[in-house]
Amino acid sequence: MKGIAKSLMVTLSTFTRKPVTRDYPNYHRELPERDRAFPLLLWDKEIDEPFCTGCHACERACPVECMTVLMKDNPNHKSNGGDSSRRKIIDKFWIDYARCMRCNICVEVCNFDAIAMNNTWQGHELSVHDRKDLVMDLEQLLVQSHVGAIKEWVPVLGQSNETNE
Numbered sequence: 552m553k554g555i556a557k558s559l560m561v562t563l564s565t566f567t568r569k570p571v572t573r574d575y576p577n578y579h580r581e582l583p584e585r586d587r588a589f590p591l592l593l594w595d596k597e598i599d600e601p602f603c604t605g606c607h608a609c610e611r612a613c614p615v616e617c618m619t620v621l622m623k624d625n626p627n628h629k630s631n632g633g634d635s636s637r638r639k640i641i642d643k644f645w646i647d648y649a650r651c652m653r654c655n656i657c658v659e660v661c662n663f664d665a666i667a668m669n670n671t672w673q674g675h676e677l678s679v680h681d682r683k684d685l686v687m688d689l690e691q692l693l694v695q696s697h698v699g700a701i702k703e704w705v706p707v708l709g710q711s712n713e714t715n716e
């Protein structure tokens with residue numbers, strides 16, 4: 552009898568306890584601004600063009616060779632009557648997210664602050680039926696920065712080892 556009462560008490564206390572799990576995907580916890588999903592390209596809102604010059608540095612440094620970069624002459628360069636000081640600009644860019652291991656090396660080697668790790672849930676929730684759909688093109692890589700959907704974070708020297716708390 553005592554045992555039954557005891558187990559009922561356990562049942563009751565569990566029943567009234569606050570859940571430790573989250574109602575995902577209905578509820579998303581806020582991600583830290585330095586969260587690392589997959590890399591995407593950044594949009595220069597001042598000049599209204601991508602920051603990326605297509606210099607190939609990230610493509611050469613990527614350990615799994617999942618990036619493809621093609622550059623072109625920038626039609627918006629000052630020599631053509633435009634506003635941009637970028638002589639070359641990105642023409643085509645693909646990243647195969649199915650192969651990317653999210654190492655951040657492409658971000659570290661970029662001299663133009665043109666690429667960043669996506670720090671939103673859109674960067675994580677990428678389930679597809681066909682892995683070919685995980686090859687992102689230039690438009691897909693730029694859209695989130697273009698519409699201001701990512702929290703842009705510029706690393707400051709000496710802060711890179713701080714926690715996200």
Ligand code: SF4
Pocket residue numbers: 590612613614615616617618646650651652653654655656657658
């Ligand atoms: S995060 Fe790493 S693996 Fe992914 S594209 Fe950049 S360099 Fe390549």
Ligand code: SF4
Pocket residue numbers: 602603604605606607608609610620641660661662663664665666
């Ligand atoms: S993202 Fe940076 S490193 Fe990669 S091609 Fe563009 S400018 Fe060069």
